[in-house]
Amino acid sequence: MSEKTIPGWLKQTLDLGPPLLFFVAYLYMRDETYAIGGTEYDGFIVAAGIFVPILLVSIAVLWMLTGKLSRMQVFTAVMVVVFGGLTVWMNDERFFKMKTTIVYAVFAGILGIGLLQGRSYLAWVMAEFLPMQDEGWMKLTRRLTGLFLALAVANEVIWRTMSTDAWVKIETFGFPIAMFLFLWLQILSLQRYIEEPVDQRE
Template sequence: MAEAKQNSNLRQAIDFGALVAFMGTYLFSRVVQKLDSTDAMFQATWVLVGASIIALLAGWLLEKRLAPMPLFSGLFALVFGTLTLVFHDPNLLKIKITIQNLALSVILLGSLAFNKAAFKYLLGSAFHLTDEGWRGLTLRYGLFFLCVAIVNETIWRTQSDDFWVAFRGGLWVASAAFGIWQVFFIMKHLIKDEEPEQNT
């Protein structure tokens, strides 16, 4: 258990590192290299694509599998990052967040319509909740992802590249805060492991 938790923490640090590398490269390009926002975005996108590959490989090496959520996010970063570089259009990277979160929202909220809780399958065996807990968590994250998609779509269409990159960092903070808020709900619906029976 301790090793699994350590690997999970390391994996989260690696995933966060990809975002830090992207934002750090953009800031360096703008402040130090004095590049315009478009060129800075392309340089940062190269770093993001490379960091996403590393994150996926690290996940495989650490856990011997690719968990659904990191795989989903990693593939989106690779696909839209590559499209951004190929078509030389930074807007493709910006709409990644909209499409990715909208897709997650449709999957989660849509599953509830069929009396399923898709979040249970996306998280795998991270923890065990009651059916009510999984449905509640699926609804909460489905609505959260929908809000993220709407806010991102509004910001990238109305604000500068600099503002959008800053928003990208703020979004990670908001996601982390939302996740911490859900801990109370998770604990309420957590199914504790049953005590092993003792042989008589």
């Protein structure tokens, strides 16, 4: 399947829609208990179970429209399926909450391995979209590795010490906003390393 481009608003809808729908489902179901197949599940467990197919449909639509998926999207989908499945199967919300820690830790680990090799795996994934000098990529990779580690630790602290309501809000809004602000600040601070795209007509 050849690669296609889609409007930015549509991609954002497909990326952000599933977690927002999970948030809405959780708010609606959090005070309820549901009997399914002779087992009682609280609202969080049911909302987590609903989130899995919603995410998979969103990713499938994105793949059909663009003809490609990033490695990060595929990995995140696998983690959601595994830990969402464990959450429902074991009837234990801790699996779904730990998923976030593991995803961030794995991202930090992958980037860290590249740094130990003197390479930026981030550049390998994103250089096509953001032309930048090697020094800039190495700096951004080191900083992003630190952010992923910090978010992994923060998630562990939050879900173990705070209420489920607080965790859901931070997971849905807090972490994405922190990531966006961090990347925005990094792009500003690394402007001198960003290269102008080469005109293919020259």
